[in-house]
Amino acid sequence: MKQFWVFCLCFMGMVQTIYSQELQLIVRDSHTKKPIEGVAALNPESGKGAVSDKNGLIIFSNPSDGTFRLILQMIGFETKETNIRWPVDAGDIPLEIFLEESHDEMETVTISSTRSSRSIEDTPTRVEFISGEELDEKVNMKPGDIRMLLSESTGIQVQVTSPTSANANIRIQGLDGRYTQILKDGFPLYSGAASGLGLLQIPPLDLQQVELIKGSASTLYGGGAIAGLVNLISKRPAEDGELGVVLNATNAGGFDASGFYRKRNSLVGTTLFAAYNTTAPYDPADIGLSAIPKVDRFTFNPKLFLYPTEATDLEFGVNLSVEDRLGGNMKYLRGSRENPQAFFESNESLRVSTQFSGNHEFDEGRRLQIKNSYNRFDRKLGTESYAFNAVQRSTFSEINYQVDGESSDWVVGGNSWTEVFEEEQLGSFPVRDYQMNTFGLFLQNTTNLNQQWVLESGIRTDYVVDYGWAVLPRLALMYRPSVSFSSRLGGGMGYKAPTIFTEESERIQYRNVHPINPSVNILEKSYGLNWDLNYRQALLDEQLFLSVNHLFFYTYIQDPLFLEPLGSTAYRFININGFRDTRGTETNIKWEFRDFKWFMGYTYTHAKISSGGAVRDNPLTPKHRINSVLFYEVHEEWKIGWESYYFGEQRLSDGTVGQPYWIMGFMAEKIWEKFSVFINFENFLDARQTRFDSIFTGSIDNPTFREIYAPLDGFVINGGVKLRLN
DSSP states (O other), X not given: OHHHHHHHHHHHHHHHHHHHSOEEEEEEETTTOOBOTTOEEEOTTTOOEEEOXXXXXXXXXXXXXXXXXXXXXXXXXXXXXEEEEETGGGGGOSEEEEEOBOOSSOOOOOOOXXXXXXXXXXXXXXXXXXXXXXXXXXXXXXXXXXXXXXXXXXXXXXXXXXTTTOOEEEEETTBOGGGEEEEETTEEOSOGGGTTTGGGGOOSTTEEEEEEEESOOHHHHOTTOSSEEEEEEEOOOOTXXXXXXXXXEETTSEEEEEEEEEEEOSSEEEEEEEEEEEEOOBOTTOSSBOSBOEEEEEXXXXXXXXXXETTEEEEXXXXXXXXXXXXXXXXXXXXXXXXXXXXXXXXXXXXXXXXEEEEEEEETTEXXXXXXXXXXXXXXXXXXXXXXXXXEEEEEEEEEEEEEOSSEXXXXXXXXXXXXXXXXXXXXXXXXXXXXXEEEEEEXXXXXXXXXXXXXXXXXXXXXXXXXXXEEEEEXXXXXXXXXXXXXXXXXXXXXXXXXXXXXXXXXXTTTBOOOOTTTOOOEEEEEEEEEEEEEEEETXXXXXXXXXXXXXXXXXXXXXXXXXXTTTEEEEEEOSEEEEEEEEEEEEEEEETTEEEEEEEEEEEEEEEETTEEEEOSSOOSEEEEEEEEEEETTTEEEEEEEEEEOOEEOTTSOEEOOEEEEEEEEEEEOSSEEEEEEEETTTOOOHHHHSOSEEXXXXXXXXXXXXXXXXXSEEEEEEEEEOO
16 A cells, blocks of 8 residues: 555656646757757747747746647748647657748848847847848839938938038937948948948948947947947858849939849859949029039949858958049039139049958857958048048958857957048148047857846947047846847947047038147047837737837937037037937837738937037937838739838027928839839929028028038939849
């Protein structure tokens, strides 16, 4: 009898053990048998879900008895549905589930800007990305540059700094363009003297994706990323190869021709991009001044990839851009030289840059990377009575080492920036020559605290010669209780070294702007906070998909740099005794139903400047902005899109208020196997500042320009053809 009770107790213990076990799944690639990270598993009946870790492991605690359904999804793999019998299958724990690679054209999205190998779903830093499919749509609208690509994102605004030459910067969350860092494949190529022209000289055809980090990112990439960073990721070689050509023309006299080629084998790969962009001078307001300047630009970007071993790859790239941009008096632009006082603004620029990157993987989870770039930017800016000729040379070098553990990742590295600016002496005014050298060390860790919490922490220490030290800590925490919901809270510090290249100085062509004085001017330092909430859900028996993201943001900049008058004709830069800050919210909603997609966004931004006890609004910052994009796509047959954007009132520097306005556009593309044709009706409501406000005072031969807060080019139609020749 005693043995019987012992047997019963052991049996009951075994049953209890089985029923208290967690359901454990390991998800693997059916081809390589390697575990897959970031796979989302959802039980649609209960709404419970989980995401696989680095080992492909998914854990469900205390699953209900019986048979239930699991849906497993991962970008780049076929969606799989499987039935689990619990606790019958408990003896096979962990269960292995194999996913097949997707056979459509969708590619796995890898985010590189966070310096982590984790998927975007497993990264505490909030990153927005514009994928290759969306980029392809934007090529239809403006194949010559990326202004429209960025301006249509919530919280981002393109700010025109020259009304006749269309020079522009981007503002993130109400902060001036100099606080945004623009990178190409992780290399800083578009800052300093190139900042006013950078957006205009980057065609989108060779881009794989665009990654956006809003809020302080200086800990990741150094000074200049107070408002955020934009990382432009180039396409890489593909074994299947690609050869594409885009031809585009506009009713305003523009023409674009772009071509891209890529191919690789086991040892060598290459990409090649070339483009020619030209525009005729265009004056839709008929005021005698150009809204679109006369432009001729040639771009050539070859890149070589070497794969000497499976663990090592090398990249060598060159970027060449030559541009002649001329705006101003329309008669002068069309060749008439009868009026010697005719106003014009000429920008001649030459950019030559090189990039090298070497990557070596010692074993699974340990990688070393070495990077170097050299950039030379020559710029000649002239008007009828003024000339500015200068060259800026800069280098960037970095070495970093990355270790990926089971639950914790580390990145440690160091980098250096050198910058030399030399101006040609053309008059009695002092030149603004300077040298700036920066040396930095950084350390970053990402740790899974448990299944629901992930913590990312980092610190950077930079030494800026002549300006001292900047210590930049950073924290980001992600909470993900289910597949449907997640939240990220992050904050960090940043800085910006003073230079003469700001929106204010660009607007006056640097005329009579005194040099920066390191004994007077200091680093602008900042801190920022972001908190977002994310929800996504399948509705109507998984026919309707809803995704919602809501973001709260705040950025504070101490002792910001401003341009102030010095007498009646000159200007100087000072760090005001005060601060500038910006706060607000962004809401993004995405609906998908069959072949329809609808993106809706709203941004509220309150940016202000406090100095000497006085508080004023930051100029050129609309408090309210709405964006809406409705898109219809039949795969490989049709693409049709309708866009609407609302910009609220904007306070200008002279105390006046800019008018609110709507911009609407319509695009359509018909697709065949080897080519497609497209047409785009941009701003068909013809919203222009010249329709409801003035842009200058004085005469067209001696204009004093006001700030530009609305489009100037108005309603423009463009259309063309895309050829797929591979």
